[in-house]
Amino acid sequence: MTTKNTIAVLVNDHPGVLQRVSGLFGRRGFNIESITVGQSEEVGLSRMVIVTVGDENNLEQIEKQLYKLVDVIKVIDLSSKPMVARELAMIKVKAEPPQRPEIMGVVETFRAAVIDVGTTSLIVQVIGDTEKIDAMIELLKPYGIRELTRTGVTAMIRGNA
């Protein structure tokens, strides 16, 4: 059964590490749906959060192959635990003055925000899980989406774990 898996990878903050990790996914035939990288709580280490689609065997291989990289310090399968996952999207949507109130309605319902106003367009920023962002995009589509950018998922285990 193929499922979407979210894994967090703690890595040395060395040049080329992102290339090593993403290259490993590519050549082993593992699919990356999204990848985010940034600082971690510890100086010198970065945390990558990778969303990948595959079956259970795949996931096990991904973990094991990642551990073979000398710069990989820890791999955590987040999706096997209760986690919170969020991504951010910015959507530049066509908005002539008559459409604006309607669009603002959508923005409010989603607790999103308008972060830029142009003469014929708005930039909407939305934060949430992937489904929420998908839904928001669906609702804004009829107005005409000019540009869209998403950060990919970042995630954490809930609670004190």
Place this chain on the structure above:
Amino acid sequence: MSAQIPEVRSTDELRQKWMKPEVITGSEILLRSLLLEGVECVFGYPGGAVLYIYDAMYGFKDFKHVLTRHEQGAIHAADGYARASGKVGVCIATSGPGATNLVTGIATAYMDSVPLVVITGNVVSSLIGTDAFQEADITGITMPITKHSYLVRDVEDLPRIIHEAFHIANTGRKGPVLIDIPKDVSAAQTLFVPQTEPVTMRGYNPNVLPNKIQLDKLTQAIAEAERPFILAGGGVVYSGGHEALYEFVRKTEIPIATTLLGLGGFPSGHELWTGMPGMHGTYTSNQAIQQSDLLICIGARFDDRVTGKLDGFAPQAKIVHIDIDPAEIGKNVAADIPIVGDVKAVLELLNQDVKRADLADAWRAQIQQWKAAKPFSYKDSETVLKPQWVIELLDKTTKGGAIVTTDVGQHQMWAAQYYKFNQPRSWVTSGGLGTMGFGFPSAIGAQMANPDRLVISINGDGGMQMCSQELAICAINNIPVKIVIINNQVLGMVRQWQELIYNNRYSHIDLAGSPDFVKLAEAYGVKGLRATNKEEARRAWQEALDTPGPVVVEFVVSKEENVYPMVTQGSTIDQMLMGDE
């Protein structure tokens, strides 16, 4: 014989000499660090980006540098050195084309888990990324085929990086590590403090000791098995676990096959040994795997050349997989009892309480019957030389005691089938990548590591032409390798596939235009001999053995001979073409 090999100088005394902290250049740091790591010889080729390093090597006599005639020769020689010695092989090349010429050799070592430290020069740091003259992103290019790699940005990091590189290359699952040194780094000066502390790296902790619970499960499974079988691979040799394996077999009396890379890991004359399994393996090994109820895989990785069609592989067996690399477990074949650890350590622990597989007597008898009924066989001839006969000649006259390196093709399979290996590190062949051009230069390295042993390099007429320029190295350094060419005038293994799978459509396999190999040898100052029948073969081979230096012996053999048995792709391994026996 040994006096003829260039002297290898790295000694404790020398190492002491280099221990004092001093301000020196990156190039000198490199040389001293190599020496402190115990390096005796390096294979290399200079160029602009490594000129500071070569300048530091001017007059440097503390280890031997062998100037090969192609970077590919250098890296395969370093690889052969490593396989035959268990030490780390070292090679040096310049940036750009020098570095990219190493790629095939790095991939070869990576696939077979061979410890190498590969040093490349690069353009000066400020030019990196500008498509400068002779610039190549060699760390990027080789990322998928190295265990780890470094681009050195600061000369201060160099001692640590070299120390780490050797540690990574030769621990855990071994493999090649690349160190790319920009030209300015090799010129820069800093205070060199020798690195002797054990390496600690947070992200690198190979699992040496196995889980005791899993070992107990295996002991139990052996007690219950009626048809247990061992599949032992290169991990046995690499871990130095051959004695422990012998003890394990002695205690359990479980029949055993060794894979291509495992040859020599268990004595081939032993009653319980069934030969190599897989595509060109023995009838017995393949049947035994398919019918076993307990398959104990030790330091082997279920390569597709071994398993044949995966669904249908060992269908009745409980699978035990012992490997230092956790990622191998479950990669191709699901393991019922996974054991992660160093093969030697695992076997030594197992040997403490494992007992004879008592329920397996009928099985042992069955195995003996298969062995007697279906050994490797070929139809000999009195008119043409048969390649199998030639290998048997080499085996008989050297009593299986030589170090044999091979290239890739039919001759490689015949060497694996008909030469009888009884010691580990006597067999050097490119298994995982199947690299033509590997056989001859790897023999040079193997001989450097073993000045006193007989080294035979067995090659096809095709592959010999991929690195034949290294004959110069043998001549100049008087490296007494016996270079055998099994000349069938074609790309034999390709011919075999075209015959059997592509309906005799012989597309582009004719090697017409090959040089006269005797004259080629002579052109380099190496003795050359040729044989076209049994009488000549015996005589030429004896002359080669009696000659102190390097010799090329060309055996002109029949063109049509095929390697049997053969499992074609998509078949399970018990479905074998046996040829005309």
